[in-house]
Amino acid sequence: MTEEKALSWSVLVGKSRPLAPPLTRDLMGIYTLWQRDVIRLWRDRIRLVGSFIQPLLFLFILGGGLSPRMGAMGVTGSGGTLGYQGFLFPGIVAMSVLFTASFAGVAIVWDREVGFLKEVLVAPLSRTAVVIGKILGGATNSVVQGSLILLLFPLFHLHPSPGRILLAFLVMILIGLTQTSVGILLGVRMTSSQGFMVLMNFVILPLFFLSGALYPLDRLPPWLAMASRADPLTYGVDLLRRALTGVHFHSMLTDLVSLGLFMGTMATLSVVLFNKTD
Amino acid sequence: MIEARHLSKVYKARKGDRTAVDDISFSVGEGEFFSFLGPNGAGKTTTIQMMVALLKPTKGTITIDSLDVVASPHEVRQRIGIIFQDPSLDDRLTAWENLEFHGRLYGIDAESRRTRGNFLLEVLGLADRKDDLVRTFSGGMKRRLEIARGLLHAPRLLILDEPTLGLDPHSRRSVWEHIHRVRKEVGMTVFLTTHYLEEADSSDRVAIINGGKIVAEGTPDRLKKDLSSEMLTLETNTPEKVVTYLLESYPKLSGMIRKEEEIVSFPMPSGEALSPWDLLRALPFPIREASVRRPNLDDVFIHYTGSELKGQTSEKGVRP
Numbered sequence: 001m002t003e004e005k006a007l008s009w010s011v012l013v014g015k016s017r018p019l020a021p022p023l024t025r026d027l028m029g030i031y032t033l034w035q036r037d038v039i040r041l042w043r044d045r046i047r048l049v050g051s052f053i054q055p056l057l058f059l060f061i062l063g064g065g066l067s068p069r070m071g072a073m074g075v076t077g078s079g080g081t082l083g084y085q086g087f088l089f090p091g092i093v094a095m096s097v098l099f100t101a102s103f104a105g106v107a108i109v110w111d112r113e114v115g116f117l118k119e120v121l122v123a124p125l126s127r128t129a130v131v132i133g134k135i136l137g138g139a140t141n142s143v144v145q146g147s148l149i150l151l152l153f154p155l156f157h158l159h160p161s162p163g164r165i166l167l168a169f170l171v172m173i174l175i176g177l178t179q180t181s182v183g184i185l186l187g188v189r190m191t192s193s194q195g196f197m198v199l200m201n202f203v204i205l206p207l208f209f210l211s212g213a214l215y216p217l218d219r220l221p222p223w224l225a226m227a228s229r230a231d232p233l234t235y236g237v238d239l240l241r242r243a244l245t246g247v248h249f250h251s252m253l254t255d256l257v258s259l260g261l262f263m264g265t266m267a268t269l270s271v272v273l274f275n276k277t278d
Numbered sequence: 279m280i281e282a283r284h285l286s287k288v289y290k291a292r293k294g295d296r297t298a299v300d301d302i303s304f305s306v307g308e309g310e311f312f313s314f315l316g317p318n319g320a321g322k323t324t325t326i327q328m329m330v331a332l333l334k335p336t337k338g339t340i341t342i343d344s345l346d347v348v349a350s351p352h353e354v355r356q357r358i359g360i361i362f363q364d365p366s367l368d369d370r371l372t373a374w375e376n377l378e379f380h381g382r383l384y385g386i387d388a389e390s391r392r393t394r395g396n397f398l399l400e401v402l403g404l405a406d407r408k409d410d411l412v413r414t415f416s417g418g419m420k421r422r423l424e425i426a427r428g429l430l431h432a433p434r435l436l437i438l439d440e441p442t443l444g445l446d447p448h449s450r451r452s453v454w455e456h457i458h459r460v461r462k463e464v465g466m467t468v469f470l471t472t473h474y475l476e477e478a479d480s481s482d483r484v485a486i487i488n489g490g491k492i493v494a495e496g497t498p499d500r501l502k503k504d505l506s507s508e509m510l511t512l513e514t515n516t517p518e519k520v521v522t523y524l525l526e527s528y529p530k531l532s533g534m535i536r537k538e539e540e541i542v543s544f545p546m547p548s549g550e551a552l553s554p555w556d557l558l559r560a561l562p563f564p565i566r567e568a569s570v571r572r573p574n575l576d577d578v579f580i581h582y583t584g585s586e587l588k589g590q591t592s593e594k595g596v597r598p
Contacts, residue, residue: 009463019356020385032382040370043411115366119427122330122360123383124352 019124026129033120033130037107037137041144048145055096055149059156062214063088073216077246078159086156087247090240091213093168097146097175098233102204104138105183109193131184131274135267138180139173146172153244160244167243174259175236179207181266188274211237217249232262279435279467280306280329285338287324298324300490301338306467306483313478314471315579316487322471323363325487326439329469330358343434356384359428363439365420369413373404373423376412377430384431391430398426402456418449425456429464436460438470442477454480475575484575488583502573505581506545510554513567517542520563527560534581540566545573545581 019025041048063085073087111117120130150168153160160168186203190196210224211233220228228234239255242248248255287299299321306312314322327333328340331351340347342354367376374395381391399405402422412420421441428436438457442450454477461468470481478484478498485495494501514520517537524531528547535544546554554570 019353022352025352025385028385029383032379036368036371036375036379039375040368043370114369115362115364116368118332118362118364119366119380120383121332122355122358123380124355124385125383 022126025125029123029125029129030133030136033133034137034140037104037134038140040107041141051096051100051145052148054099055092058092058095059085059088059149059152063092074245074247076158080157082245082247083157086158086245087216087241088214089153089156089158090168090244091211091237093146093149093172093244094175094211094233094237094240095208095213096149097142097172097236098179098204098208099142100145101138101142101176101179102183102200104134104141104180105185105187105200106193106196107138108134108184108187109190109196112191113193127275128271131271132267134184135177135180135270138183139176142176142180143169143172146176158244164243168240171236171239171243171259174263175233178232178236178259178263178266181263181270185266185270185273188270188277207231207233210234212249213237232259232266235259235262279308279310280304280312280340280342280469282325282340283338285325285328285340286336287321287328287333288336297490299328299335302487302490302492303338304485304492304495306469309465309467310483311461311468311481312470313481313484314469314487315473315475315478315484315575316471317473317583320487321490322487323439326360326437326469326471329437330355330360356431357434358437359431359433359435360437361421361424361428361439361441363443365424367412367420367423367427369415369420370411372409372411373399373415374408376423377427380427381430386431394430394432395426398429401459402426416449417445418452421445421449421453422456425453425460429460433466435467435469438468438472440472441470442472442474475579479575486579486582493582494578498575501578502575505573505578506548507572508546508554509543509571509573509577510546510557511541511543511569511571512558512561512565513541514563514565515540516563520561523561523563536580543577545577 020028067084070084070087072081073084074082076082076086108117111120121127147169150165150172182203183200186199187196190199210228210231212228213233217225217228217234217238235250235255235258238248238250239252239259242252242255250258282302282304285299285302286297289296289298302321302325304312314325316322324333328335329342329347331347331354334348343357345354345357347354368379371379377395377398378391381395386394396405399408402425404419404423404426407415407419412423415423425441436457441457442453445453457468458480460466468481470477472478481498483496484498484501485492486501487493494504496504512520517540520542521535521537524535524542524544530547531544535542546552546557554568558565558568
């Protein structure tokens with residue numbers, strides 16, 4: 001027994017082993033940080049269930065209440081008319097991704113508050129890897145949340161093909177990545193999670209309301225149409241709606257390019273800002 | 279192991295710059311146990327943050343294991359295990375997951391993570407709580423887990439930033455038993471910051487840091503002997519008069535006399551053929567009680583950081 005102990009201590013005697021190449025270290029770091037965020041989501045069942053309820057309120061209470069007054073919102077891919085609830089559904093899927101992804105920003109503020117961020121920052125990996133791990137973790141969680149809502153599509157008489165469901169997934173991933181980056185961008189310099197929550201409300205709600213999740217974009221007053229075009233979520237909602245119902249406003253190319261551009265810009269900005277922060 | 283040369287850190291602020299670390303130099307040898315002793319805000323944590331490349335020095339250089347910290351931060355970090363002043367565990371993860379993720383961030387292979395992790399949990403008395411969430415742990419257990427985590431990548435240098443802050447006496451003792459055991463078994467270099475004098479007393483060398491400067495450095499024994507061979511403590515009804523008399527008779531004692539209510543303590547004035555007994559007999563005031571003892575680090579600390587200085591700052595704090 002003592003011999004075994006002595007052997008074990010000897011394992012710890014410092015032999016400064018050469019570091020792995022930077023890319024290997026960073027990839028391992030990204031995977032580890034991603035896995036940590038996913039584990040934390042599964043541990044936090046209340047949050048998982050809680051964020052499932054809000055979209056249901058929108059779908060069934062707001063949607064159910066407005067539906068009789070709204071009439072046909074467009075023609076579906078199969079030639080039928082699209083009711084308000086069916087129109088609202090893709091918007092609410094996008095909303096649930098948006099809300100969960102924004103939480104990734106608060107997660108980085110929490111990490112700072114509880115001190116775990118320091119442990120990550122003194123590890124031998126680049127800050128870029130830290131941000132990418134966080135973005136991927138937050139985006140994964142938001143896509144999981146969005147998918148839970150997406151599974152409700154039969155309730156709204158929608159029959160998307162498997163290919164279109166795949167497209168819907170892609171859009172959710174793009175929204176998730178974009179919004180997680182926005183959350184991290186805003187969270188990087190914040191030291192209080194309460195302050196972050198207040199700030200986030202000023203960001204999430206305009207993004208959501210301007211996106212066309214709740215109303216069609218074709219007869220907006222000019223200023224609103226302008227603002228809507230500047231909102232990354234607009235293109236996500238539009239493309240999701242196209243995938244799930246066949247109804248859309250922008251062209252698919254516009255949607256994909258805008259989403260991609262927003263995503264790239266926000267991710268780059270959050271990486272740059274995080275690298276500059278002490 | 280550590281070589282700091284003219285290290286300075288200035289925080290830029292609109293209301294004027296603040297110098298946290300002011301031109302300090304020190305070196306710590308391989309296997310040495312070195313302490314930074316100083317009050318809060320003396321620049322201890324800032325120095326550590328420069329050692330692990332979280333902060334860039336405004337001036338000066340610091341090398342660890344002959345590697346420049348600014349030039350090769352990751353190589354340096356690989357050699358350092360650090361226990362932060364504040365908790366830094368993820369309390370929503372289990373003890374094992376915290377170790378596992380740490381090991382991966384430091385590029386430790388799966389087999390070593392498993393053997394070392396199990397061994398360290400065993401040694402630190404956490405083996406039976408391996409799969410419990412850290413949020414269910416007591417403060418002392420969390421600290422021990424942080425020690426296990428800091429050792430997992432077999433660092434050459436262990437940095438302890440106020441490692442027992444906020445722990446109860448029992449946990450403090452247990453944390454120190456573990457640190458001493460690790461030092462004995464592995465023989466690694468330890469860099470400690472603390473404001474507990476008894477913790478600094480067990481180290482090989484102490485640097486007393488105050489206001490961003492190193493004001494004294496040496497072995498604890500040397501520092502105590504340099505102060506004086508004997509400390510005198512008097513209890514009297516007229517402490518003010520005693521202090522005035524002492525200062526008039528022995529001008530050398532200026533700044534070295536401490537007065538707490540009715541207790542006056544001071545080192546024996548050096549360079550005079552005077553025994554404590556002579557001094558006492560010469561005092562023209564009644565003394566209730568007197569004692570002579572060897573100086574401790576407490577006395578050294580107060581001598582160098584200045585009790586008057588502390589008095590001033592607390593007064594400032596009271597004023598509206």
